[in-house]
Amino acid sequence: MARFVFLSVALLSAAAALTGVGAAPIRAKRAVTQTAANFQELSYDQFQISDGVGGDAQTQANAVFVDPFANTDLTTVSSDVLEALNSMAQAAEDAETAQFDPEIAAASGAAADALQVGKIKNKVLKLTGEVQVLNIKIAQAKAAGSSTSDLESQLQDEQTKLTTDVGTDTSNAGKPSQGVVASSGADASSAAASSSSTASSAVASGSSTASSAVASSSSTASSAVASSSSTASSAVASSSSTASSAVASSSSAASSAAASSSAAASSAVASSTTAAIEGSSTATANSAAATSTGVVTQTAANFKQLDYSQFQISDGVGGDAQTQANAVFVDPFANTDLTTVSSDVIEAMNNMREAAESAETDDFDPQIAAASGADADALQVGKIKNKVLKLTGEVQVLNIKIAQAQASGSDTSDLESQLSDEQTKLTTDIATDNSNAGKPSEGVA
Incomplete structure (x- = not known):
């Protein structure tokens, strides 16, 4: 009897360990994630991006105003959504003038500096919203056969401002950034509490089953222990990897304790725990594979030159080139001080950009010339996406060079002139890709 009581206590300890881990605070994500299908106006505190550090404003602003419309035909965006986008951009502008x-x-000193960095991030947010609204209006005007010259002139002006502010934010990479509203982690904390409660209940239930089994017989107790340990491990695996480790450790302790009294019970616990954890690992791997886009994901810490086939974005449909190109050349450097980017990484980015340019002239152009009908159309859509990819790489390399030149006190006028030229081309090609939203796109790799 004593050995089974000891085992039950060990399982209850596992439940306690799970409860402790599950209650750990989870960092809240400030911005609310939306999609084109459910886009609605948010209050400024729900989408502001100024708290944190400088250097990642472009990525964060895109997440608010651009990414929700990836793979969306902008001609189908409703007037209600357009009004919501306009109102949110206006809210960011109001925050700039009325609060920042x-x-x-x-303020003074470090506090003033942090607010200034936050203001620049807010300007990137505001202008990204304005540019997206103009892109939508241009796409809809073109579809209606209306003139877009005034809209395109406005777009050029706003894009120029945006390019300047993105460059300033890039030079602020890693610097403290302060917003003008408070954020809340209540939702994340609530989710954590719910997850912890669910997992803890599962473990407690398993422990109760084991305790009841102890009262009946040795054989039944051993079976119940194996079942309860498996239940607990599975619950942990579905709750969080951290909690899984905690319960796996507790279950292991329980198994070891039981082994001193009953080898059979210990074997059952170890077997069921291992099976549950291995099953979780397999499921996680399968899930990751299922969500893979085919493009290799890199970070600033491990960025290396890839073959064109590993980062090309032309296969699929039009309309999402900006998001996809950012994932290759911009997103890996979010929260990275661009002055620290090595010459090897810059060379890798340059070579990848040149590979995209070579694909345009050596592959897309001749294949489009040789094709006809739907095939030629799909290749043309793919070529535009490839141009967005190429130019995004060029713009990012220039942003890095400008940041490093500014840090060394060197003149950046030539680089900034080049950046303005490339950004103008990029803006044009992004607009063309947006008008191609949903159309078949064919690559050449």
């Missing part, structure tokens, strides 16, 4: 400016004027 007076708070910066009243």
Whole structure:
């Protein structure tokens, strides 16, 4: 009897360990994630991006205003959504003039510096919203056969401002950034509490089963222990990897304790725990494979030159080139001080950009010339996506060079002139890709 009581206590300890881990705070994500299908106006505190550090404003602003419309035909965006986008961009502008400016004027030292970095991030947010609204209006005007010259002139002006502010934010990479509203982690904490409660209940239930089995017989107890350990491990695996480790450790302790009294019970616990954890690992791997886009994901820490086939974005449909190109050349450097990017990484990015350019002239152009009908159309859509990819790489390399030149006190006027030229081309090609939203796109790799 004593050995089974000891085993039950060990399982209850596993439940306690799970409860402790599950209750750990989870960092809240500030911005609310939306999609084109459910896009609605948010209050400024729900989408502001100024808290944190500088250097990642473009990625964060895109997540608010651009990414929700990836793979969406912009001609289908409703007037309600357009109004919501406009109102949110206006809210960011109001935050700049009504809050950032007076708070910066009243602050000093590090506090003023952090608010200034936050203001620049907010300007990137505001202008990204304005540019997206103009892109949608242009796409819809073209579809209706209306003139877009005034809209395109406005777009050029706003894009120029955006390019300047993105460059400033890039030079602020890693610097403290302060917003003008408070954020809440209540939703994340609630989710954590719910997850912990669910997993803890599962473990407690398993422990109760084991305890009841102890009262009946040795054989029944051993079976119940194996079942309860498996239940607990499975619950942990579905709750969180951290909790899984905690319960796996507790279950292991329980198994070891039981082994001193009953080898059969220990074997059952170890077997069921291992099976549950291995099953979780397999499921995680399968899930990751299922969500793979075929493009190799890199980070600033491990960025290396890839073959064109590993990062090309032309296969699929039009309309999402900006998001996909950013994933290759921009997103890996979010929260990275661009002044620290090595010459090897810059060379790798340059070579990848040149590979995209070679694909355009050596592959897309002759294949489009030789094709006809739907095949030629799909290749043309793919070529535009490839141009967005190429130019995004060029713009990012220039942003890095400008940041490093500014850090060394060198003149950046030539680089900034090049950046303006490339950004103008990129803006044009992004607009063309947006108008191709949903159309078949064919690559050449």
